[in-house]
Amino acid sequence: MMELSRWEHEFAVEVEVPGDKSLTHRGILMSALAHGDMELTGWLDAGDTRSSLCLVKALGVEIREETPDRLVLRHARPLREPQDIIDCGNSGTTMRLGAGVLAGVAGLSVLTGDASLRRRPMARVAEPLRDGLGVQIWTKRDGRAPIVVRGGPHSGGRVELPVASAQVKSAVLLAGLSAQEAVSVVEPQATRDHTERLLAAMGGSVEVQGRIITVRPSHLTGLSFHVPGDPSSAAFWFALAALGTGRRVTVRSLLFNPTRVGFLRAMEAMGCRVEWSETGRIPESHGAVTVSGRPHRAVVIGPDQVPSMIDELPLAALLATQAPGQSVMAGAEELRVKECDRIQVTAAILRAMGAAVEERPDGWVIEGPTMLHGADVDAAGDHRMAMLAAIAATIAEGPTRIRGHESVAISYPAFFEGYQRVARIRP
C-alpha cells in the first residue's frame, strides 16, 4: 500500500523515460533469429523485457554484455530446444511473439506465465499459427496458457486476423521466417508496426501494402540500435502536466512512430499544448515533446484511434474527468483482456475518486469537469493502473492509497523515483 497526496506546486521539468518496451522486446526476441550480434542501447530493463530475455536464453542466445545502458545478444545456431518450461511472467508480448519464434525451433516448447497472463486469450495467436500456417501449437481447452509448440517446418499462407493486435500480427510474421513459402497477414486496423520495420532493417524480405504485410523466409542480420523513450511511459508525465495549471513536462528522447502517439494527438484535440521536435529517424522517428496546458474540451475517441493509444486510453479517461463536457471513448473492448480488465478497473479507480464515469462494454462515457478526492484504490496487480492512480492522486483532495503499486516494476521500475523527484520540486 502506498499513500500519496495532492500537489499544489507549479513546475517545468524534464523527465527521462525508459526505452520503449515494444522495441526492446522485439530487439531481444528477434536476436534469436538473427545472424550476428544484436546490440540495444537505451533498452528497457524491467520485469516484462526480462521475461523476453529469459525466453531467448532458453533457446541458447548468449548475453554478451548487459549493463543498464547496453545489451548485446548473440544468436545460437541452431536454436536449441528449451530444457524446461519457459515462464513469461506477466508479459503478453513475450508469450505471443515468443510463440511465433518457437514455431521455427525444432523440438517442444512450453510457455506459461503468472496468474494474470494465464487468464489472457491465447487462442488468438494459436489459431492463426495452426490453421493458417500449419504450426503444431496447443493452448488449454479454454484457449489460455500454458501453450505448447512443437516447432519445425511448416507452410506459408494468408492469415486474416479478426482482432487488431500487434502482438498477434508479429507472432505470424516471426513464424513466417521459418515457413516454407511466403506468409501474408491481413489486419483489420493498422497497429504498431515495429516488427515490420525491424525485419526490414535486419535485411528480411517484408512488404507492406496497406493492411497486408507479407514476409518471406529470409536471412536476418543482427542490428545495433538505440531504443528511444517509451511513449506509453511518457504518457503518465504528459497527463501529469495537463492536470494542473503551471505544470510543464518535457521528454527529450521519445519514440514518434505514428502508430504510437495517439494519446498526444488526443491531448491536442482536448486543447492541451503539445510541442514536438523531431531529432532523428533511426531506428524510427524520435524527438522531444513538451506538454503544458489543461484539457479544456471534451473528446470523442473511436475505434480508428484506439490502436495508436491502446495502453494510454485510461489516461485519456483521467484527462476527460477534468475537461468540460461529455467525453466518449468507444471501440476499446481489447482493454478488457490486458493485464487486468482495464475498462472496469479504470472506471473503479476514477469513480472511487469522485469522477462521473459510465462503464460501457467497449469504453467509457465521462462527464467533466469533476473535483477528484483521495480514496483507497486497487491497481489489480496492473502496472499501468498503479501509475494512473498515482497521477490522479496529484489533483485529488486528501490522501490516495494505492494497493499494488509495486507492479510498476513490469514496465517502469523507476517510476516512483521520478514521481518523488517532481513532487519535491519547489518553485
Ligand code: S3P
Ligand atoms: C504491444 C501491443 C499491444 C499493447 C502491448 C504491447 C506490442 O497489445 O497493448 O502493451 O508490443 O506489440 P495488442 O497487440 O494485444 O493490442
